[in-house]
Amino acid sequence: MSTLKHLLSAADLSRDAAINLLDIAETMSGVNDREIKKLPTLRGKTVVNLFFEDSTRTRISFELAAKRLSADVINFSAKGSSVSKGESLKDTAQTLEAMGADGVVIRHSASGAAYTLAHSGWINGAIVNAGDGTHEHPTQALLDAFTIRRRLHGGAASGKALDGVKVAIVGDVLHSRVARSNLLLLNTLGAEVHLVAPPTLLPADASGWNAQIHYDLDAMLHTVKPDAVMMLRVQLERMNAAYFPSEREYARVWGFNAERLSLLGEKALLMHPGPMNRGLEISAAAADSPNSTVLEQVANGVSVRMAVLFNLLSGERSIDNV
Amino acid sequence: MSKFLLKNVSLLGDAATDVLIEGEHIIAVGGDAAAQGASAEIIDCTGLIAVPGLVDLHTHLREPGFEASETVLTGTRSAAAGGFTAVHAMANTSPVADTAGVVEQVWSLGLAAGFADVVPVGAVTVGLEGKQLAELAAMADSRAQVRVFSDDGKCVSDPLLMRRALEYVKAFDGVVAQHSQEPRLTEGAQMNEGVVSAELGLAGWPAVAEESIIARDVLLAEHVGSRLHVCHLSTAGSVEIVRWAKARGINVTAEVTPHHLLLTDELARSYDAVYKVNPPLRTQADVLALREALIDGTIDIIATDHAPHPDESKDCEWNAAAFGMLGLEVAASVAYDVLIGSGASNWQRFAEVLSYNPAQIGRLSQQGQPIEVGSTANLALIDPTKRRDAVSIESKSSNNPYVGLTVGGEVVHTIYRGYPTKLNGKVAAEGRSLGNSKNLARTASKAGK
Numbered sequence: 148m149s150t151l152k153h154l155l156s157a158a159d160l161s162r163d164a165a166i167n168l169l170d171i172a173e174t175m176s177g178v179n180d181r182e183i184k185k186l187p188t189l190r191g192k193t194v195v196n197l198f199f200e201d202s203t204r205t206r207i208s209f210e211l212a213a214k215r216l217s218a219d220v221i222n223f224s225a226k227g228s229s230v231s232k233g234e235s236l237k238d239t240a241q242t243l244e245a246m247g248a249d250g251v252v253i254r255h256s257a258s259g260a261a262y263t264l265a266h267s268g269w270i271n272g273a274i275v276n277a278g279d280g281t282h283e284h285p286t287q288a289l290l291d292a293f294t295i296r297r298r299l300h301g302g303a304a305s306g307k308a309l310d311g312v313k314v315a316i317v318g319d320v321l322h323s324r325v326a327r328s329n330l331l332l333l334n335t336l337g338a339e340v341h342l343v344a345p346p347t348l349l350p351a352d353a354s355g356w357n358a359q360i361h362y363d364l365d366a367m368l369h370t371v372k373p374d375a376v377m378m379l380r381v382q383l384e385r386m387n388a389a390y391f392p393s394e395r396e397y398a399r400v401w402g403f404n405a406e407r408l409s410l411l412g413e414k415a416l417l418m419h420p421g422p423m424n425r426g427l428e429i430s431a432a433a434a435d436s437p438n439s440t441v442l443e444q445v446a447n448g449v450s451v452r453m454a455v456l457f458n459l460l461s462g463e464r465s466i467d468n469v
Numbered sequence: 470m471s472k473f474l475l476k477n478v479s480l481l482g483d484a485a486t487d488v489l490i491e492g493e494h495i496i497a498v499g500g501d502a503a504a505q506g507a508s509a510e511i512i513d514c515t516g517l518i519a520v521p522g523l524v525d526l527h528t529h530l531r532e533p534g535f536e537a538s539e540t541v542l543t544g545t546r547s548a549a550a551g552g553f554t555a556v557h558a559m560a561n562t563s564p565v566a567d568t569a570g571v572v573e574q575v576w577s578l579g580l581a582a583g584f585a586d587v588v589p590v591g592a593v594t595v596g597l598e599g600k601q602l603a604e605l606a607a608m609a610d611s612r613a614q615v616r617v618f619s620d621d622g623k624c625v626s627d628p629l630l631m632r633r634a635l636e637y638v639k640a641f642d643g644v645v646a647q648h649s650q651e652p653r654l655t656e657g658a659q660m661n662e663g664v665v666s667a668e669l670g671l672a673g674w675p676a677v678a679e680e681s682i683i684a685r686d687v688l689l690a691e692h693v694g695s696r697l698h699v700c701h702l703s704t705a706g707s708v709e710i711v712r713w714a715k716a717r718g719i720n721v722t723a724e725v726t727p728h729h730l731l732l733t734d735e736l737a738r739s740y741d742a743v744y745k746v747n748p749p750l751r752t753q754a755d756v757l758a759l760r761e762a763l764i765d766g767t768i769d770i771i772a773t774d775h776a777p778h779p780d781e782s783k784d785c786e787w788n789a790a791a792f793g794m795l796g797l798e799v800a801a802s803v804a805y806d807v808l809i810g811s812g813a814s815n816w817q818r819f820a821e822v823l824s825y826n827p828a829q830i831g832r833l834s835q836q837g838q839p840i841e842v843g844s845t846a847n848l849a850l851i852d853p854t855k856r857r858d859a860v861s862i863e864s865k866s867s868n869n870p871y872v873g874l875t876v877g878g879e880v881v882h883t884i885y886r887g888y889p890t891k892l893n894g895k896v897a898a899e900g901r902s903l904g905n906s907k908n909l910a911r912t913a914s915k916a917g918k
Contacts, residue, residue: 282670
């Protein structure tokens, strides 16, 4: 049943493939609730976490996912490795290939690095994009979709898409790989996507994007009444590049605070990919509210990444044997 | 003295005739040629179109300093393969071509190679740093007789410095060839800013960063009454500004590269850095506007911006890769497809944009001449019927973005100062010997439109 060779972009997933992955993740989630949280599925397989960029959260999530499937895991981080001495992506990839990596989870600061790795011929293993520059982060989109589906449908989530679900993505869309992957996957699953951001933090030409664009967060909350709001992390260095005038102004106009929380439906999700800048894009009251799904997203991330690794690396074995 | 008779050759698409070359010059055309050519070596040109030897105003030969990418020898062999008999060597070498010493070195390397006239371009500012004018007059007065000055790769973005450069080069009939790129608007830029960059998450290089500099520069050129040349114009908006400037009588010329006439930013979807170039590949609407402008005369020339890079500079993630692509061996074919194959224009225009006009802008007296008795024997002979793979063989580098494409118009022979640098599709083993090559004077060209 493994049809994917790599997971590079949320656009790699058809509707059926996406639902299938989310369903596998449901099963994996059951494993994560067991006392012994481990499956033998990937025993003897080697997964390399190739992180050219610091991201402890994403790395340990993938590491846990691979370990729960009994794979051998190697963490290869740019810091203290040959990469920091100027070794190229090509040489690193070929080194991993020579060591027999079955799967490579790559995080890189350059957009397209995962695509380049997968299409270069440098390496034969399955490539999972764990975030490439300002391009994509497909497993984040999957875990977000999983989280929304679960909140909406509870135990009856399996097999369902997100048709008609209204999702607002708020913040630094321009530089966000989370936003790009979510936009693609949410469209695939039938959701209605709204982007809210200061005009400086939207692409100059977003006409290719299937989403409605808003500059006014309050007006969007009033008129759209979204089922889920995703707050994006704001990098503070953006302020110095004149994307917005000050932290205070950003928080006031585009941050999610207690007042805006009151505009949110009782069942609506307030999401954040983490790590949060409390007081900037999200206030403590909002982050700790019942609407917040921040910790569920973290937990679901492990299940979704188990599903992805299982799908890419398990060969002919079927989920039914788990 | 060597003697060649080009038999049954069509001059710019006219009825077949003969051309007799002796030494460096054309000595007879038509019936006279056959009559006087009894002892000449015959080159059968049946079915071939003769155009004046192509002149590239924008070539990166990489020597001195970056010989891993290209040398004057390999670069001019590549030029000969593409039908060129003169190339302007850009100044961004190491050391930068910002002194008389460096431009003379490049000039003499070209002479020694013997595959094309190598015409050094001088840097506008010391070290291309945009801070202080280089010694422009010293370069102009050197043996290399530099007339074209450019900080190509970098923009002379300081408006005062640009004004002074434009004024100063008037003293020796020079021209400033501007790489139009507003630096602040393109910090970290990776590709054309638009629909594709939004999707790919690559930092955008907006059209306005080019257009705003061109607009400023044409106004500066008007104000100081000088000559401006716009390098590798890439957007529909730039075309409109140049059209406006010409209508106003401003002394501006503009070039377009083969790749901007053919390729678009959609290619970046492969994240293959062979498509990474500066200015970046734009949209199909831009390509069409550039083609139209080339045909109607708004754009004066095709220049290759041949920019060789070693594999390791391209075989990596997009952000880490170098900007630039090869062009010398494919330019004539792209021009053929755009002007002739399309039916939109003619061989006269082909000769203008690839020979007469660039020679005129560079003030080369012995290039870009009409094919007639007395002209220096610089010729390219093109088979218009043949379609071929767009390969690049002679360059030392392989960053050829046309791989996999089929193009028209194959250069079969190239005659450089009476010497066949390419014959029957093969580049000569040796360049033309030094002999009587001292006379490369570049006083105002009488050739032209």
